[in-house]
Amino acid sequence: MNGQKQWTRVAVLALLVLTVMAAEGGKAEKQGKKERKSDCGEWQWSVCVANEGDCGLGTREGTRTGTDCKQTIKTQRCKIPCNWKKKFGGECKYDFQAWGECDLVTGKKNRTGVLKRALMDATCAATVTATKPCGKIPKTKLQDAKKQKKEGKKRERAQMD
Numbered sequence: 058m059n060g061q062k063q064w065t066r067v068a069v070l071a072l073l074v075l076t077v078m079a080a081e082g083g084k085a086e087k088q089g090k091k092e093r094k095s096d097c098g099e100w101q102w103s104v105c106v107a108n109e110g111d112c113g114l115g116t117r118e119g120t121r122t123g124t125d126c127k128q129t130i131k132t133q134r135c136k137i138p139c140n141w142k143k144k145f146g147g148e149c150k151y152d153f154q155a156w157g158e159c160d161l162v163t164g165k166k167n168r169t170g171v172l173k174r175a176l177m178d179a180t181c182a183a184t185v186t187a188t189k190p191c192g193k194i195p196k197t198k199l200q201d202a203k204k205q206k207k208e209g210k211k212r213e214r215a216q217m218d
Contacts, residue, residue, distance in 0.1 A: 097123035104148060105135035105176065112139035137176075149181035150174045159191035166191050 100119040107115040117135045137148065151170030159166045165188045175181045 097121055097126040100131075102133070104179065105137050107137050112137045135176075148176035148179035151185055153187065156189075164191050165189060 098121045100121050103118045105115045105117045107113050113136065115135050115137060116132050119131050119133060121129055123129070138150075150173045152173045153170040154168050156166050156168045167186055167188050170185045170187065172181050172183050
């Protein structure tokens with residue numbers, strides 16, 4: 058009976074040793090697979106192209122290089138926000154300052170924007186400048202002259218009554 062217990066212990070110990078060896082062998086194979094994946098290059102993504110118009114839902118294409126890569130091209134859904142300034146690229150968003158004073162020579166006013174956020178892999182300028190027409194420029198001299206004329210007419214009417 059004592060001999061039977063020893064054989065059982067030896068068998069259990071041998072089983073444990075085989076289990077540990079098998080587990081280490083499996084880890085070595087998995088590490089080898091990870092090394093093969095590193096042969097593939099990084100994904101390079103194109104800009105997002107809207108399905109309709111110049112904003113909204115669209116797609117972008119990704120490519121990568123590598124001899125053992127299973128997949129070298131793939132397409133991904135993307136979105137171009139419609140409220141972003143298209144003038145500075147639909148993938149760049151800027152924080153703009155208040156509009157500056159009107160330049161009377163050019164009839165335009167300016168403001169500067171600092172890059173706030175860019176969509177994936179977009180190349181955006183760090184700062185941009187926007188211009189727009191000044192609009193109606195108040196002409197104080199003409200308005201003051203008209204007011205004086207009206208007030209003068211009112212006085213004349215009051216004296217006649």
